[in-house]
Amino acid sequence: MADLVRLARHDDIAVITIDNPPVNALSPGVPEGIETLLHGAAQDSHIRAIVILGAGQTFIAGADIREFAKIVSGERPRISLDPFLRAIEDCLKPVVMAIHGAAFGGGLETAMAGHYRVIASDAQVGQPEVKLGLIPGAGGTQRLPRLAGVAKAVEMCAGGQPIRAQEALELGIVDRLLKGSLVEGAIAFAREIASKVPRKTRERDERLRDAAPAIFGFAREKARKLGRGMTAPLAAIDAVEAATRLPFDEGCRREAELFDECLYSPQSRALIHAFFGERTVAKIPGLPKDVKPAEIHRAAVVGAGTMGGGIAMTFANAGIPVIVKETAADALDRGMNAIRGNYAKSAAKGRLSQADVEQRLARITPQLTYEGFEQADILVEAVFENTVVKKQVFAEISKIAKPGCVLASNTSSLDIDEIASATARPEMVIGTHFFSPAHVMRLLEVVRGRGTAPGVIATAMALGKKLGKIAVLAGNCPGFIGNRMVGPYLREAQFLVEEGASVEQVNQALYDFGMAMGPLAMDDMAGLDIGWAIRKEFARFEKPGVRRPRVPDLLCELRRFGQKSGRGWSLYDADRKSSPDPETAALAEKTAKEFGIERRIILDEEIVDRCIYALVNEGARILEDGIALRAVDIDITYIYGYGFPAWRGGPMFYADTVGLNNILMRIQELQRKHGSDLWSPAPLLERLAKEGRSFVDFDT
Ligand code: 3HC
Ligand code: NAI
Numbered sequence: 001m002a003d004l005v006r007l008a009r010h011d012d013i014a015v016i017t018i019d020n021p022p023v024n025a026l027s028p029g030v031p032e033g034i035e036t037l038l039h040g041a042a043q044d045s046h047i048r049a050i051v052i053l054g055a056g057q058t059f060i061a062g063a064d065i066r067e068f069a070k071i072v073s074g075e076r077p078r079i080s081l082d083p084f085l086r087a088i089e090d091c092l093k094p095v096v097m098a099i100h101g102a103a104f105g106g107g108l109e110t111a112m113a114g115h116y117r118v119i120a121s122d123a124q125v126g127q128p129e130v131k132l133g134l135i136p137g138a139g140g141t142q143r144l145p146r147l148a149g150v151a152k153a154v155e156m157c158a159g160g161q162p163i164r165a166q167e168a169l170e171l172g173i174v175d176r177l178l179k180g181s182l183v184e185g186a187i188a189f190a191r192e193i194a195s196k197v198p199r200k201t202r203e204r205d206e207r208l209r210d211a212a213p214a215i216f217g218f219a220r221e222k223a224r225k226l227g228r229g230m231t232a233p234l235a236a237i238d239a240v241e242a243a244t245r246l247p248f249d250e251g252c253r254r255e256a257e258l259f260d261e262c263l264y265s266p267q268s269r270a271l272i273h274a275f276f277g278e279r280t281v282a283k284i285p286g287l288p289k290d291v292k293p294a295e296i297h298r299a300a301v302v303g304a305g306t307m308g309g310g311i312a313m314t315f316a317n318a319g320i321p322v323i324v325k326e327t328a329a330d331a332l333d334r335g336m337n338a339i340r341g342n343y344a345k346s347a348a349k350g351r352l353s354q355a356d357v358e359q360r361l362a363r364i365t366p367q368l369t370y371e372g373f374e375q376a377d378i379l380v381e382a383v384f385e386n387t388v389v390k391k392q393v394f395a396e397i398s399k400i401a402k403p404g405c406v407l408a409s410n411t412s413s414l415d416i417d418e419i420a421s422a423t424a425r426p427e428m429v430i431g432t433h434f435f436s437p438a439h440v441m442r443l444l445e446v447v448r449g450r451g452t453a454p455g456v457i458a459t460a461m462a463l464g465k466k467l468g469k470i471a472v473l474a475g476n477c478p479g480f481i482g483n484r485m486v487g488p489y490l491r492e493a494q495f496l497v498e499e500g501a502s503v504e505q506v507n508q509a510l511y512d513f514g515m516a517m518g519p520l521a522m523d524d525m526a527g528l529d530i531g532w533a534i535r536k537e538f539a540r541f542e543k544p545g546v547r548r549p550r551v552p553d554l555l556c557e558l559r560r561f562g563q564k565s566g567r568g569w570s571l572y573d574a575d576r577k578s579s580p581d582p583e584t585a586a587l588a589e590k591t592a593k594e595f596g597i598e599r600r601i602i603l604d605e606e607i608v609d610r611c612i613y614a615l616v617n618e619g620a621r622i623l624e625d626g627i628a629l630r631a632v633d634i635d636i637t638y639i640y641g642y643g644f645p646a647w648r649g650g651p652m653f654y655a656d657t658v659g660l661n662n663i664l665m666r667i668q669e670l671q672r673k674h675g676s677d678l679w680s681p682a683p684l685l686e687r688l689a690k691e692g693r694s695f696v697d698f699d700t
Contacts, residue, residue, distance in 0.1 A: 125174070130230070135262055151215050281473070309335045379397045448473060516642075
């Protein structure tokens with residue numbers, strides 16, 4: 001306990017420091033430690049006021065998230081933080097909370113139990129519990145509306161987004177913003193208020209009265225839209241509403257009931273899995289400890305198309321100067337206009353100031369030559385998805401690049417080793433598969449080739465973080481993790497249309513499952529020509545006589561490439577809004593007739609099973625092949641790259657919740673119906689199901 005929390009006397013002010021690295025979570029021992037030291041300081045007649053702060057990078061990042069699984073499994077009892085917070089609030093001497101870094105979740109709840117709060121100007125406060133499928137469970141939904149007002153409390157508790165120090169000051173969550181030394185400022189503040197009677201947040205009811213009833217209805221509507229399928233945001237709104245209807249103690253009891261419902265829900269297990277998964281994927285087993293990532297100071301991108309432009313913006317947004325090279329002036333102009341257009345949109349929405357836009361644009365140098373490439377620390381190729389074209393580019397850039405320069409390809413499916421063979425330094429070649437739109441999507445799939453040097457892997461992973469992405473390491477195979485799995489997923493969606501489901505039914509069924517968009521809508525957004533090009537590249541691997549979807553090729557032959565050409569699986573207007581197209585339905589019917597495919601009524605359940613189990617089955621093969629390091633790497637790839645609902649934890653975690661044996665039986669049923677070439681259970685799935693294990697067990 002002594003290690004986790006300590007006390008120092010500064011004349012008449014006691015300073016209690018929480019020192020529980022890395023983020024001062026309220027792990028067992030921390031609340032008890034604070035309470036004991038607080039009690040001692042309150043008894044000490046020389047002490048007039050008490051400051052509580054965090055050591056290291058942050059104040060308190062919240063409850064210890066690792067404890068939740070232990071509570072749910074019954075390994076540990078759930079101990080309410082409420083008595084601890086009341087002990088702070090009931091302290092007879094003023095308690096000043098001094099916040100730096102983050103006061104999140106239980107951290108903000110602890111801060112609000114103090115009588116005063118001071119904050120460093122770059123700190124943040126928030127109630128992000130909903131992102132873990134939880135709600136604030138230590139009075140946050142009761143104290144925050146008393147400080148910040150009901151509307152803001154609803155927004156913060158249901159949305160989970162943190163706010164900055166300045167806003168926290170304006171809202172009344174904190175009392176003073178400090179520049180310079182936090183500890184000195186907090187001690188000085190404590191002396192100022194030392195003679196005042198401590199004010200208890202729980203007794204400050206005045207701001208509860210400004211709650212217009214419409215706030216809650218509006219918030220629920222917004223939560224249903226933004227957090228589609230998630231239960232925690234609605235529970236958080238109920239809890240804040242309780243603060244406006246019930247006395248504090250009863251409000252806290254209601255909050256605790258709602259918190260428990262969330263804690264024991266599959267959604268919080270899934271979201272906590274995703275929270276830790278996001279951090280696990282950065283850890284690469286087997287990478288020698290002495291390997292350090294190289295700093296990326298300058299970058300260059302080849303190709304200013306859809307992806308090249310977005311990748312250039314990503315570098316510029318992270319403060320890295322970048323050259324963009326094209327083959328012709330009109331393509332370069334188109335690319336730069338798209339970049340300018342994207343920045344203008346961000347400025348119009350108030351996300352960037354005009355000065356920011358200009359600063360970022362100034363970091364991007366468009367040109368038609370390789371001039372300056374010799375100074376770059378990384379070169380990213382984003383030209384057409386064609387091995388011959390890519391090899392040509394790699395042969396050129398490897399002649400110009402300086403020693404130590406990383407040579408990266410944005411290929412979404414092609415063989416990294418084959419591309420690397422065009423260079424004299426395959427150890428410097430790696431895949432950096434950004435997702436479209438590259439400046440928005442969080443996922444970066446880093447693909448290691450046979451000869452990729454460990455240092456290059458470390459550099460690409462660290463670069464991902466610097467660019468604000470979540471980097472997942474994949475092995476080299478057609479489609480890597482993400483697109484290899486998308487293959488069978490899309491195949492099933494396309495088969496279902498040929499078998500009688502409408503495009504809209506397929507899209508809706510998976511949207512209702514929680515996917516960000518239906519598979520055929522995703523296909524139309526990515527461009528059907530991309531899949532067409534990939535099918536041509538991989539046609540040599542196809543087994544003769546095995547059924548394959550016919551409609552996508554027919555659509556491409558009609559130049560229906562999806563959103564970009566106004567029609568694909570669906571029709572698109574100028575705003576890219578979709579509507580059903582009878583021509584697609586007619587093509588599906590014609591195809592069924594020609595290939596003897598029986599047309600029938602298909603239930604949504606079959607659509608979801610076939611598409612999602614196709615993902616899971618391929619995921620299991622990827623895992624067994626060592627293409628993904630762990631099942632969680634697949635989950636994170638799908639959540640951040642393909643819009644898989646985080647509250648289902650990713651495809652492999654979802655499979656665990658359904659039960660691998662149930663999935664195996666359904667796949668065996670599909671195998672009997674559709675044949676072993678299309679549906680045969682992955683050996684790993686069979687093995688784990690037989691042993692009664694799960695993919696999560698396989699990871700640990
Ligand atoms: N509990 C346990 N571990 C935590 C944690 C927490 N609350 N917050 C972070 N960690 C761990 C991470 O898993 C990571 O561990 P690792 O090094 O082994 O991978 C380490 O701390 C560092 O975290 P980050 O890599 O995220 O560090 P950053 O500096 O990038 O970010 C942060 C720091 C902004 C505090 C970020 O970690 C964060 O947002 N944490 C979660 C905050 C949160 O959700 N709090 C609410 C918890 S629930 C709660 O409080 C319930 C209450 O109402 C009762
Ligand atoms: P695109 O067709 O929009 O752009 C490619 C650009 O490269 C064109 O502007 C072309 O003029 C240029 N180019 C071709 N050869 C060049 C050369 N030698 N030097 C300079 N420029 C050259 O293609 P897109 O969609 O940007 O795809 C690029 C790569 O990114 C492909 O490998 C693709 O598979 C991958 N990718 C695409 C995604 C998407 O959704 N569009 C998603 C993820 C990866």
